[in-house]
Amino acid sequence: MLAQILAVTWMNLRSLPLRLGSSSVVVVGIAGVVAVLVTLLAMAGGFSAALERGGSPERALVQRAGANSEMSSTLNPEDVRILSTMPEVAAYSPELYVVADVPKRSNRQPANLVIRGVRSDAFAVRPEIEIVAGRALAPGKRELIAGRGAAAEFLGIDLGAKVDLRNNDWTVVGLFTAEGSAYESELWADLPVAQSAFRRGATVQSVRVRLTSADALEAFAARVEDDRRLELEALGEEEFYAGQSKSMDALIRGFGYTVAVIMAFGAFFAALNTMFTAVSARTVEIATLRALGFGGGAVLASVMAEATGLALLGGALGGAVAYFGFNGFTVSTLNNASFSQVAFDFAVTPELLILGLLWALGLGLVGGLLPAAQAARLPIVTALRGE
Amino acid sequence: MALVRCQDLQKSFVKGRETVEVLDGINLEIQQGDFLALMGPSGSGKTTLLNLIGGLDHPSAGAVEVGGVPLNEMSARQLAKWRAENIGFVFQFYNLLPVLSAQRNVELPLLLTPLSSRQRKANAATALKIVGLEDRAKHKPGELSGGQQQRVAIARAIVADPTLLVCDEPTGDLDRETADEILSLLEVLNQEHGKTIIMVTHDPKAAERAAQVLRMDKGRLAQEAA
Numbered sequence: 001m002l003a004q005i006l007a008v009t010w011m012n013l014r015s016l017p018l019r020l021g022s023s024s025v026v027v028v029g030i031a032g033v034v035a036v037l038v039t040l041l042a043m044a045g046g047f048s049a050a051l052e053r054g055g056s057p058e059r060a061l062v063q064r065a066g067a068n069s070e071m072s073s074t075l076n077p078e079d080v081r082i083l084s085t086m087p088e089v090a091a092y093s094p095e096l097y098v099v100a101d102v103p104k105r106s107n108r109q110p111a112n113l114v115i116r117g118v119r120s121d122a123f124a125v126r127p128e129i130e131i132v133a134g135r136a137l138a139p140g141k142r143e144l145i146a147g148r149g150a151a152a153e154f155l156g157i158d159l160g161a162k163v164d165l166r167n168n169d170w171t172v173v174g175l176f177t178a179e180g181s182a183y184e185s186e187l188w189a190d191l192p193v194a195q196s197a198f199r200r201g202a203t204v205q206s207v208r209v210r211l212t213s214a215d216a217l218e219a220f221a222a223r224v225e226d227d228r229r230l231e232l233e234a235l236g237e238e239e240f241y242a243g244q245s246k247s248m249d250a251l252i253r254g255f256g257y258t259v260a261v262i263m264a265f266g267a268f269f270a271a272l273n274t275m276f277t278a279v280s281a282r283t284v285e286i287a288t289l290r291a292l293g294f295g296g297g298a299v300l301a302s303v304m305a306e307a308t309g310l311a312l313l314g315g316a317l318g319g320a321v322a323y324f325g326f327n328g329f330t331v332s333t334l335n336n337a338s339f340s341q342v343a344f345d346f347a348v349t350p351e352l353l354i355l356g357l358l359w360a361l362g363l364g365l366v367g368g369l370l371p372a373a374q375a376a377r378l379p380i381v382t383a384l385r386g387e
Numbered sequence: 388m389a390l391v392r393c394q395d396l397q398k399s400f401v402k403g404r405e406t407v408e409v410l411d412g413i414n415l416e417i418q419q420g421d422f423l424a425l426m427g428p429s430g431s432g433k434t435t436l437l438n439l440i441g442g443l444d445h446p447s448a449g450a451v452e453v454g455g456v457p458l459n460e461m462s463a464r465q466l467a468k469w470r471a472e473n474i475g476f477v478f479q480f481y482n483l484l485p486v487l488s489a490q491r492n493v494e495l496p497l498l499l500t501p502l503s504s505r506q507r508k509a510n511a512a513t514a515l516k517i518v519g520l521e522d523r524a525k526h527k528p529g530e531l532s533g534g535q536q537q538r539v540a541i542a543r544a545i546v547a548d549p550t551l552l553v554c555d556e557p558t559g560d561l562d563r564e565t566a567d568e569i570l571s572l573l574e575v576l577n578q579e580h581g582k583t584i585i586m587v588t589h590d591p592k593a594a595e596r597a598a599q600v601l602r603m604d605k606g607r608l609a610q611e612a613a
Contacts, residue, residue, distance in 0.1 A: 003498050004498060004499065007498045014486035015486045125512075149483065285484055288482040289484075290496070291443055291482075292543075293467050293468060293472075293499045294467070294470025294498075295465075296463075296464075296472075380443050380444070381438050381443050384443075384478070
């Protein structure tokens with residue numbers, strides 16, 4: 001049986017050049033489905049990864065109890081002092097979190113750019129931050145350091161450039177990376193200078209804490225909650241960013257799957273039509289094979305093999321388009337949870353490429369089934385006459 | 388001993404609301420080693436009879452036995468296996484697969500046998516040698532003349548050493564000279580290799596080469612000596 005299937009499949013594949021046009025429709029159609037699906041999921045994955053990469057199991061975020069983002073939180077200096085004395089805290093960084101309208105490079109329309117006021121402690125809490133150009137902030141000066149994503153996405157955020165914030169010129173003195181996390185979408189400024197410029201007095205929006213160990217998170221969160229002097233809550237950073245990415249991730253994935261399903265219908269009918277045409281064009285050949293004694297199962301399997309082969313070729317092509325066209329491509333979008341733009345890289349992962357191939361395979365199987373069944377059930381006598 | 392035995396064989400088709408009787412009670416015996424020509428006007432039922440004897444179709448009624456095997460009692464799957472082991476087909480338009488070389492076309496029926504690849508190649512080469520085309524083994528059908536293509540088809544028909552060759556207008560698409568060559572080849576297969584041959588033809592000159600000619604008209608047989 002296997003020899004029959006291989007022989008008939010080999011013949012089908014050998015005759016593909018004779019049906020190049022219609023076969024290309026299947027390949028291109030399925031490539032389109034896979035490219036769109038993989039690209040949109042790579043976008044969702046990149047967005048989530050950018051947020052989740054900022055999270056460390058050894059770090060916690062402390063903000064006002066009930067606040068759903070750093071934007072809506074406020075901590076006074078006494079809160080910060082109390083936090084700093086807790087035994088689970090290895091280092092802490094009180095931080096101002098505001099947004100400013102800065103035009104994007106892509107459309108020159110203003111969008112929210114996060115300005116984070118920090119002290120030098122911020123770097124101790126986040127050792128992954130690395131100045132890759134220029135220098136670090138000098139205390140007491142209206143200076144900014146820009147994340148790699150912010151510099152790529154926003155107009156005028158260049159090393160040495162002056163940026164107008166609150167009617168004052170701020171100088172971009174450095175560029176930093178943060179292992180691709182959402183911090184790279186931010187501008188950082190010296191905390192006291194930022195508090196003054198944005199008229200926040202001595203308050204901050206959040207405190208980042210580096211814990212003595214990842215295991216200390218539970219005890220730290222309980223201690224913050226139980227302290228009657230505080231109306232704060234502590235969240236593990238990973239949990240915080242997972243929550244932030246959830247809605248956008250679901251939105252992009254939902255959109256991606258919806259578009260892919262719509263396109264898949266088109267590709268399915270293209271595959272169906274092509275395989276029906278292929279079977280029709282080979283009616284006499286198939287009937288001859290059946291007359292010689294080849295079974296209907298071998299014919300069915302061979303048509304299915306051709307359909308899935310074409311589909312997998314389309315899937316590979318679509319995956320290649322997504323990978324070479326979009327992997328690492330940097331864009332930014334609004335993070336609804338923080339009302340700020342997050343720059344992120346499309347992440348075309350091996351898992352997504354495999355998913356794309358599985359979609360292609362599914363389309364090939366479904367699109368090839370009816371034509372294959374028709375081929376297997378051709379009445380030999382009439383088919384031999386080409387009818 | 389009769390190789391083929393048809394008893395009250397009937398075949399009808401439904402066309403629209405009408406039932407068309409194509410074979411109307413055929414009784415026939417064909418002996419092992421015969422070379423039989425079936426003649427008759429278009430629509431007389433000769434190809435239908437050939438298809439029933441070749442196991443390509445089921446009768447509406449009656450019985451057809453080949454080598455003692457009742458074909459009318461077999462399922463489609465059983466018939467496919469039986470055809471592969473017992474029947475060689477030669478068609479009017481050769482029915483070769485255009486993407487395969489002559490060698491590969493001839494090898495096709497052997498893919499249904501347990502022979503090794505080497506044995507298949509050797510048997511296909513022998514069959515091509517019998518039809519005089521050993522030097523065209525690598526050629527594809529499109530690179531061969533009509534007569535050569537029919538020779539390849541005959542090689543394919545005999546490569547698995549079948550009991551019976553059924554030939555449907557084997558010279559219908561060929562000029563006189565080439566047709567004579569093909570008929571000579573069929574004679575050789577019948578006389579020297581002992582193949583039983585049933586040939587449907589419109590061509591009286593082709594029928595003259597057969598040992599026996601049967602005439603059909605309106606689904607019935609009228610026998611005459613060759």
